[in-house]
Amino acid sequence: MTIAPRILVIEDEADIAALVAYQLTREGFRVETAADGIQGLHAVRREIPDLIVLDRMVPELTGDEVLAILRGELATRGIPVLVLTAKREQEDRIEGLELGADDYLTKPFSPRELVLRVQALLRRIDQGSSEAGGKLLRVGPLAIDPSCHLALIDGEEMSLTPTEFKLLQTLVERVGRTQSRQQLLERAWELDADVADRIQTRTVDMHVRRLRAKLGRCGEWLETVRGFGYRLRLPKGEEDRIRSRGTATP
Numbered sequence: 001m002t003i004a005p006r007i008l009v010i011e012d013e014a015d016i017a018a019l020v021a022y023q024l025t026r027e028g029f030r031v032e033t034a035a036d037g038i039q040g041l042h043a044v045r046r047e048i049p050d051l052i053v054l055d056r057m058v059p060e061l062t063g064d065e066v067l068a069i070l071r072g073e074l075a076t077r078g079i080p081v082l083v084l085t086a087k088r089e090q091e092d093r094i095e096g097l098e099l100g101a102d103d104y105l106t107k108p109f110s111p112r113e114l115v116l117r118v119q120a121l122l123r124r125i126d127q128g129s130s131e132a133g134g135k136l137l138r139v140g141p142l143a144i145d146p147s148c149h150l151a152l153i154d155g156e157e158m159s160l161t162p163t164e165f166k167l168l169q170t171l172v173e174r175v176g177r178t179q180s181r182q183q184l185l186e187r188a189w190e191l192d193a194d195v196a197d198r199i200q201t202r203t204v205d206m207h208v209r210r211l212r213a214k215l216g217r218c219g220e221w222l223e224t225v226r227g228f229g230y231r232l233r234l235p236k237g238e239e240d241r242i243r244s245r246g247t248a249t250p
Contacts, residue, residue, distance in 0.1 A: 005050035005122055006030045010040035010066065011084065012058045016107070020053055023111040024118065037061025041069065044076060051121055053114075054101075056085045064099055071100040071161070078149070080121040080162045084109070097206040102163035103189070104203070120189060124166045137172050140234055142218060144169050153218060163188065164211050171222065171232040180229040181205075204230075 007029045011017040014035075021031040032049070034040040038060040044052070052070070056063035063083065070076040083097075083104040097104065103117050137144040143152040144165075151158040151165055160168065167188040171179065179187070181204040208230055212219035223233050 004028050004030050006032070006047065007051050007053060007118065008040065008043055008049040009033045009053045010037065010058055010063065011053070011055040012036055013055070019111060020114065023115055027115055027119070037063065037066040040066055044070070044079075048075065049079060051080045051082065051118060053082050053084060053118070056083055064095070067099045067101060077159060078162060080124070082117055082121060097203060098210065100161050102161055121162065124162050137169065139172050139175050139232065140218065142172060144172055153216065158214055160214065163207060164214070167207055167211060171230065175232050175234065178225045178228050178231040184229065
């Protein structure tokens with residue numbers, strides 16, 4: 001018997017918490033709510049959830065502080081996090097992404113869109129864990145194993161959020177090919193085209209910036225193609241070596 005994914009909602013506004021819990025429960029998820037950041041962390045440590053819906057402005061510990069703690073601990077850094085925020089200025093909205101959120105919604109939000117975003121985040125995890133054959137993707141010093149959600153650089157494990165992992169996997173699979181921000185939203189975020197079209201492309205930019213930093217010396221390989229999007233492009237010597245080995249997906 002398949003156990004339904006467990007969603008933890010950390011939200012101090014009771015009516016919003018109830019609405020979110022109701023919508024997700026209708027879709028078959030197991031839902032627990034917490035009214036502040038400390039309660040939320042206790043709930044996480046009691047039972048690791050499959051996904052967290054996190055309000056940035058909860059009391060005791062803010063959502064930003066909770067997110068920083070989650071991303072700083074080995075046991076919780078891979079939990080997908082959807083941030084809810086009442087802040088509507090662009091720079092305020094992207095702060096959560098910089099801290100390690102996988103996605104965000106601004107209040108007021110469409111309950112249906114929230115459900116779609118949650119489902120898309122969980123799909124990334126499911127697809128990564130169900131890749132057949134343990135196929136290892138290699139590009140230069142980068143190695144990605146979708147079957148166990150593992151990314152290595154020079155043999156060292158990278159600390160990536162689920163969205164960062166899927167973004168890197170998408171770019172590695174299409175090495176040398178430019179991907180528009182819309183394409184990345186649809187492929188790496190796994191959102192339907194109509195939902196992806198409503199999301200600020202700044203979301204992609206912030207994740208790419210964070211991914212570049214984590215790639216270290218390989219960060220410069222992740223190029224911005226002005227007016228189009230991004231591509232992973234290796235230096236000429238690396239391209240020739242990889243092509244001769246046939247280890248990168250064309």
